[in-house]
Amino acid sequence: MRTNILRLSVVALTATGLTACGELEGGPQDRMGNYEVEYVDNLRVYINDELVAEVVSGEDATIEWDGEVFQVSQLCSDDGVQCPSESYWTDVAVDQPWGTEYDLLNFVNLSEDRGTPGQRMGGTLAPDGSFVMLSGLAVGGEGSCAAIGVGTVEGIFAEDNSTIDEGVIVYEWGGGCQIGEATIAAGLRLETDYEAVRTGDFDISSVTPEEPIDDEGGEVDPELPEDEHAL
Numbered sequence: 001m002r003t004n005i006l007r008l009s010v011v012a013l014t015a016t017g018l019t020a021c022g023e024l025e026g027g028p029q030d031r032m033g034n035y036e037v038e039y040v041d042n043l044r045v046y047i048n049d050e051l052v053a054e055v056v057s058g059e060d061a062t063i064e065w066d067g068e069v070f071q072v073s074q075l076c077s078d079d080g081v082q083c084p085s086e087s088y089w090t091d092v093a094v095d096q097p098w099g100t101e102y103d104l105l106n107f108v109n110l111s112e113d114r115g116t117p118g119q120r121m122g123g124t125l126a127p128d129g130s131f132v133m134l135s136g137l138a139v140g141g142e143g144s145c146a147a148i149g150v151g152t153v154e155g156i157f158a159e160d161n162s163t164i165d166e167g168v169i170v171y172e173w174g175g176g177c178q179i180g181e182a183t184i185a186a187g188l189r190l191e192t193d194y195e196a197v198r199t200g201d202f203d204i205s206s207v208t209p210e211e212p213i214d215d216e217g218g219e220v221d222p223e224l225p226e227d228e229h230a231l
Contacts, residue, residue, distance in 0.1 A: 026127030026231055027101075027231055028099075028101045029100055029231065031125065031157060032093075032094055032100075033198050033199075033200065033201060034092070034093045034094075035091070035092050035164060035196040035197060036196065037090050037091065037167075037194055037195075037196045038195055039194045040056075040193040040195075041192070042054070043075075043192055044190070044191040045063065046190075047063075047186050047189075048186040049189070063182075065184065065186075068181065068184075070179040075179060075190065085194070087114070089115060090113075091110035092107045092108060092111075093203065094106075094107060094202065095108055095212070097212035098220075098222060098225035101231055102231060103124045103125045103126065103230075104123075104212075104214060105123045105133070106121065107120065107133060108204050118207035118209040118210055120211075120212070120213050122134060122215050122216070123215050124229070132215070134216060145173045151172070152170045152172075153167070153169045153170070154167065154168045155168070155196070162197070162198050163195060163197055165195055168191055168192070169193075172188070172190075173187065173188045174187055175187060
């Protein structure tokens with residue numbers, strides 16, 4: 001696991017109750033539980049928001065950009081950046097440190113071989129069910145890409161929380177990537193699809209969890225919720 005800590009944004013659109021007019025209701029949302037993350041092992045490569053390659057596991061592709069040529073496989077080599085399916089946690093717990101009536105959301109890493117077990121990502125859960133996670137994942141920022149990047153994770157909870165569907169993990173670097181002989185000064189973005197299956201109730205007893213954090217990574221007191229975070 002690479003050691004650079006990137007601020008990670010996680011966006012997951014969740015299914016919630018609908019009104020008769022089709023508008024999403026606000027109010028408490030119970031999203032707590034443990035999940036196993038499964039990867040499709042595909043990869044989409046964007047440069048400056050242009051899709052330049054899309055491959056599945058076991059395949060490779062040649063990319064030509066600004067007069068330079070490189071292979072998609074070079075992006076995920078030991079000497080290159082880490083692709084999402086090689087970096088993101090495989091087992092997570094979804095925690096709501098202030099309870100279901102507040103928008104604070106944490107993911108807790110339960111993986112033994114990805115990052116630091118017990119590490120957290122913090123974010124906020126919106127009344128419509130969407131949420132954004134902002135910190136806590138260690139991924140490769142050195143190697144081929146010198147610039148620190150940002151990541152996002154998107155998905156949608158099943159109504160009964162049994163799965164997280166339509167999941168997409170994104171890593172993005174502003175520039176400064178050297179892939180073989182090719183230099184990518186423009187924005188580089190990698191996307192991988194995933195889904196998560198609920199494995200049980202919220203349980204973090206297998207790890208030593210970090211203290212709950214807010215959406216900017218600062219520690220919070222679970223006993224002192226902030227009014228502005230009420231759903």
